[in-house]
Amino acid sequence: MSSNPRVFVARLIGLSVFDPLGDEVGRVRDVVLTMPTRVRVRGPRAIGLVVEVPGRKRVFLPITRVTTIDAGQVITTGLVNMRRFEQRAGETSVVAEVFDRSVQIVVDRDSGPEPAVVEDLALELQPSRDWLVTRVFCRRGAPTRSRPGLRLRRPRGETVLVPVEDVQGLHLAGGEQGAHALLESLEDRKPADLADAIHDLTPKRRAEVTDAMDDEMLADVLEELPDDDRIEILTGLTAERAADVLEVMEPDDATDLLAELPADTVEELLQMMEPDEAEPLRRLLAYDQDTAGGMMTPEPVILGPQASIAEALAMVRRVELSPAVASLVYVCRPPLETPTGRLIGIVHLQRLLREPPHQAIGGIVDRDFEPVPADASLETITRLMANYNMVAVPVTDEEGRLLGAVTVDDVLDHMLPEDWREERHDETGAIPVASPPSSSRPSSRGPSSSGPSSTAEGAARV
Incomplete structure (x- = not known):
């Protein structure tokens, strides 16, 4: 599949994806893994790429549809399903969920495990045509956290490349995790695109990422999220920070958000805001939301x-x-x-x-x-x-x-309908990129017709 059998995920992010005719399909934004069910059987397996296609929409590209991965491009064949990517149970997104994860690594057998933070993963092509995680690039030491509202700082410490079998906790999603790498990968995105990425995260991961944002970025994202998400995020903040974020938001958007909260919570937040920032919100709250005043x-x-x-x-x-x-x-x-x-x-x-x-x-x-x-x-x-x-x-x-x-x-x-922000996650469709190599056309997010591992993958995903 590739002349270079080892690829680092961080170098894949941002690469252009081309069809066999040389037309650009999109850009790689993440890699999707399945974690092993038994420890030390083999490393996590890459099952596909998350590709951003025109329109800033992210779709899933099965790894079985990738014919070449090298330093400057990814080439695919078959169909690209235009359904917006939705992560399934048992799948793990590297940039969103693995980078910045706290783990334990064994560098010196005599000293035992020590804390580290994951910064990159190395994928290697196996004879079975599977892409497995074989090495983990880590920074030694525990993550350092600044106060909420300021982005997490990269931990200081020596970087090491260790075999995946010497990493403990890589498959555990419940531990402490930073958000620097994820925010860095999204820093050139518009607020609406950043909101889409935040919407797709688990509640725990969403809280970690929003905690790492500065107030201005979080305010922009809250203005673009569906009501359920932004209420969940705002109520998960401390009252002091929630008031700070509301001060930064556009007054009409802040008012719409406050209108969804209990009256006593609204009054508490308004009391904590600067008086000159709270006064316009009080005036807007007096009007019906569907009138000019609201x-x-x-x-x-x-x-x-x-x-x-x-x-x-x-x-x-x-x-x-x-x-x-x-x-x-x-x-x-x-x-x-x-x-x-x-x-x-x-x-x-x-x-x-x-x-x-x-x-x-x-x-x-x-x-x-x-x-x-x-x-x-x-x-x-x-x-x-x-x-x-x-x-x-x-x-x-x-x-x-x-x-x-x-x-x-x-x-x-x-x-627009009240749930229009939710509806943009349900867009479907498929565009042909090239005919698949087999006469039987594979399902849009299933396997290709080549390789024994592809059949197993298809049985699990169709």
């Missing part, structure tokens, strides 16, 4: 009429603003924090780009717009956005003061 962000871009266009452009450049929020500047009388003074008008980002930077923003405001009251329904807001091709709508009170803004992403979030 959907709006209370922190749009607000400036006075004397501010220059250069100031406005500097404001909308802030990296923490979503494109929808940054698309409009709201020009108001003081005070300039919601609820503001009277709303004078709005200025579109495109208009800002067409005017000289020194000009006052009050001279280019658009007064021909239609704000909505806080009790406006979702249907009213969607019709207004569709009629006027708007991506954000101002929300005002009876006196014309700006309370916030409803953006198109808020509207979509409320228009």
Whole structure:
């Protein structure tokens, strides 16, 4: 199967997967193992790769469909099943579950086992055509943990490569485990993709990974997770850290999350937050979730009429603003924090780009717009956005003061089914990559028709 019979998992991650015609199918993101049922019979066996295909979806590629693994690529044949990867009982994902696992290793027979942390696994191709774990790359010493909210640090210590039979606890998932390697493999992912990866973990592993995230990353992930997951995560945090994370979240998303918690828990968390961070959430909680007041962000871009266009452009450049929020500047009388003074008008980002930077923003405001009251329904807001091709709508009170803004992403979030984040895990389908070498086409996640071990694998997985 390969000219190089030993491959380290860490070097596989990120490699491109190609079909026999040279077209890229995706990239390797993890390796799936089955652990031995009896100790010291043989090492864990690789049964497939987790491949990220276009659309950031992760699918399962059986190892029997892999024809070549070398330093720069993986080549496959047969079918790639486009069903989103879901780990089955008895399977172990290396990056998600084995890297950073605490184990005991025997380096010196006279001194006995010592603590270590798994950093990599070596796979070797056997005469039976199985890929087995034969070596474990470890860092000696126990993992060091920083306070919750800061990522786990890599443990300090000498690195060693030991035979798998000299490693104790590699197959045990209940012990202490860090999350540095998993977060490192996901650091270039968007929050929604990171949320997908977190959703697929076991509750124990999910708690370990979220504990290792900083507050900003965890806030981004909570905004993208299904309700059940984010409630589980938030309630698993200490009250102090939960309050810190809520402060970092977008106010409308934080409010949606708080609305799912008991009233006494909500009040406890609000009391622990900084008063100026808690006050917008209290205001939003007073509105029904499906009204403009319940959907709006209370922190749009607000400036006075004397501010220059250069100031406005500097404001909308802030990296923490979503494109929808940054698309409009709201020009108001003081005070300039919601609820503001009277709303004078709005200025579109495109208009800002067409005017000289020194000009006052009050001279280019658009007064021909239609704000909505806080009790406006979702249907009213969607019709207004569709009629006027708007991506954000101002929300005002009876006196014309700006309370916030409803953006198109808020509207979509409320228009989609409540479980839409769950549904994206159930997408199915298959794409042909190449015809299988046998006349009988294998099942999409079963074995190929070659090799005795493939038949056994298929019986266990079909």
